[in-house]
Amino acid sequence: MPDKLPTQFYTTIDEFVLESGEIIFDATVAFIIKGRLDILRSNVVVICHALSGSADFEDWWSLLFSGNEKAALDPERFCIICCNCLGSPYGSSSPVSSKPGDGTAFYGPSFPKTTIRDDVRIQKYVLDQLGVRSIHSVIGASMGGMLALEWSLFGEDYVRSLVLIATTARQGPWAIAWAENQRATIKADAKYREGFYTDDPPVAGLGAARMSAMLSYRTHKSFDKRFGRRRLLARSVEDVRPGDNVNPCTSMSLEGMSLSGHRSNKQPTFAVQSYLRYQAEKFNERFDTNCYIHLLDKIDSHDIIRGRYENLSDGDAMEAVLRQIQQPALVVGIPTDGLYPLSEQLALAKGLPNATFYALESEDGHDGFLLEGKKLNCILKPFFN
Numbered sequence: 001m002p003d004k005l006p007t008q009f010y011t012t013i014d015e016f017v018l019e020s021g022e023i024i025f026d027a028t029v030a031f032i033i034k035g036r037l038d039i040l041r042s043n044v045v046v047i048c049h050a051l052s053g054s055a056d057f058e059d060w061w062s063l064l065f066s067g068n069e070k071a072a073l074d075p076e077r078f079c080i081i082c083c084n085c086l087g088s089p090y091g092s093s094s095p096v097s098s099k100p101g102d103g104t105a106f107y108g109p110s111f112p113k114t115t116i117r118d119d120v121r122i123q124k125y126v127l128d129q130l131g132v133r134s135i136h137s138v139i140g141a142s143m144g145g146m147l148a149l150e151w152s153l154f155g156e157d158y159v160r161s162l163v164l165i166a167t168t169a170r171q172g173p174w175a176i177a178w179a180e181n182q183r184a185t186i187k188a189d190a191k192y193r194e195g196f197y198t199d200d201p202p203v204a205g206l207g208a209a210r211m212s213a214m215l216s217y218r219t220h221k222s223f224d225k226r227f228g229r230r231r232l233l234a235r236s237v238e239d240v241r242p243g244d245n246v247n248p249c250t251s252m253s254l255e256g257m258s259l260s261g262h263r264s265n266k267q268p269t270f271a272v273q274s275y276l277r278y279q280a281e282k283f284n285e286r287f288d289t290n291c292y293i294h295l296l297d298k299i300d301s302h303d304i305i306r307g308r309y310e311n312l313s314d315g316d317a318m319e320a321v322l323r324q325i326q327q328p329a330l331v332v333g334i335p336t337d338g339l340y341p342l343s344e345q346l347a348l349a350k351g352l353p354n355a356t357f358y359a360l361e362s363e364d365g366h367d368g369f370l371l372e373g374k375k376l377n378c379i380l381k382p383f384f385n
C-alpha cells in the first residue's frame with residue numbers, strides 16, 4: 001500500500017441500465033485523476049485496470065507515471081484518468097456496496113452481472129460529466145486491455161489511439177477454464193454459502209483460488225529461479241504473517257540436511273508453498289469473494305464480436321470488428337504469457353489496420369505487465385512522444 005492514498009472521486013448515476021437489461025440504482029464509479037484537462041479537453045489518457053487492480057494506477061504502474069521526463073506518461077502533459085470497474089471492491093458499485101433503499105444490507109451475490117461493455121459505457125459517462133471531448137489514448141492490460149478494445153469502438157474522433165497489453169479480443173477456452181477452476185475452488189469451501197457468507201467469508205476458498213490464479217500468471221522458469229527447492233528453516237507457513245521478511249533470499253536451504261536434526265518439530269516448508277500461502281493471505285486481506293467471482297464472470301463474457309456482424313462467420317466478424325478500429329494501436333504481448341498467449345496479441349496486431357506490435361520480455365509470464373514496469377515504460381514512451 002502506498003504511504004498516502006490519492007484522492008478518489010465518485011460519480012453516481014440514479015439508474016444505470018446494464019447490457020443485460022438489469023438496473024443498478026445509484027450506480028457509483030470511483031475514479032482517480034492526475035494532471036489537468038487542457039483547453040480543448042482532449043489531453044486525456046484513460047488507464048484501465050486489470051482483474052484485481054484499483055483506480056489507483058500509480059500504485060500498480062508507478063514507473064509509467066513517475067512525473068519525470070523518463071516516464072512514458074507525463075501528468076504535466078496528460079490528464080490521466082482511471083476508473084474502478086463495476087464489481088470491484090475498490091469503490092465502484094459492487095457486491096460489497098449497500099443496496100439502495102436498504103441502508104444495512106450489502107448486495108452480496110445478488111449484485112447484477114456486469115460486462116466489460118457496461119464498464120466502458122459507465123466510464124464514458126464519467127468522462128462526459130468531466131467535460132472530456134476526446135481521449136488521446138486508452139491503455140489497458142489483461143482485463144484492462146479488454147476495456148481498451150471496447151473503448152476504441154467509440155471511433156477515432158473520440159478515442160484517438162490505444163495500447164493493448166497482454167490481452168485478447170475474446171476470452172478463450174483456456175482462460176475460461178482457469179476462471180472456472182477458481183470459481184469451483186471457492187464454491188468447494190463450505191463457508192461460501194452461495195455467496196451469503198457475511199462476516200465469515202470463505203477465506204480458504206478465495207485463498208486457494210488466488211493460488212491457482214498465481215500459477216496462471218507466472219511460469220515454470222520464474223518459480224524455478226525464485227524458489228528452486230529451497231525450504232524455510234525454523235518456521236512453517238502457519239508462522240508466516242504479512243510483513244514478515246520471508247523473502248527467499250533470507251530463507252535457508254535444507255537440501256542435504258537431515259530433517260531429524262531440524263530444531264522445530266514442524267515440517268519445513270518449501271519456499272514456493274510459503275509464497276503461495278502468503279499470496280493467498282494477502283489477497284484475502286484486500287479482496288471480497290463475491291467481487292472476485294463477479295469479475296471472473298465479467299472477463300469470461302468478454303468477446304469483441306458478441307452481437308456484432310451476426311450474419312458473418314466468427315472469423316469474418318472478428319475481421320470486420322477489428323477493421324473498424326482505425327486508430328494507431330500499440331499491441332504488447334509477453335512471450336512467456338500462458339494465460340493470454342502471444343498468439344492472441346499477434347492476432348490483434350494483424351487484425352487492427354494501424355497497429356504496431358512489441359514483445360515485452362519477461363520470465364514471469366502474464367504478470368510481466370506489472371512486474372516489468374521499466375521495460376514497459378521503454379516500450380510506451382516512443383508511442384506517447
Ligand SMILES: CC(=O)SCCNC(=O)CCNC(=O)[C@H](O)C(C)(C)COP(=O)(O)OP(=O)(O)OC[C@H]1O[C@@H](n2cnc3c(N)ncnc32)[C@H](O)[C@@H]1OP(=O)(O)O
Pocket residue numbers: 001050052053054056059060240242243244245246247248270271272273274275276278279286367370371
Ligand atoms: C489498495 C490495493 O491493494 S490496490 C490493488 C493492488 N493490486 C493490484 O493493483 C493488482 C495487481 N497487482 C498484483 O497482482 C501484484 O501485486 C503484483 C503482480 C503487482 C506483484 O505481486 P507481489 O506479490 O507483490 O510480487 P511478488 O510475486 O514478487 O511477491 C512478493 C511478496 O511475496 C513475499 N514472498 C516472497 N517469497 C516468499 C516466500 N517464500 N514465502 C512467503 N512470502 C514470500 C515477499 O516478501 C513479498 O511480500 P510483500 O508483498 O508483503 O512485500
Ligand SMILES: N[C@@H](CCO)C(=O)O
Pocket residue numbers: 050051052053141142143217367370
Ligand atoms: N496480477 C494481475 C493479473 C490479472 O491480469 C491481477 O491480479 O489483477
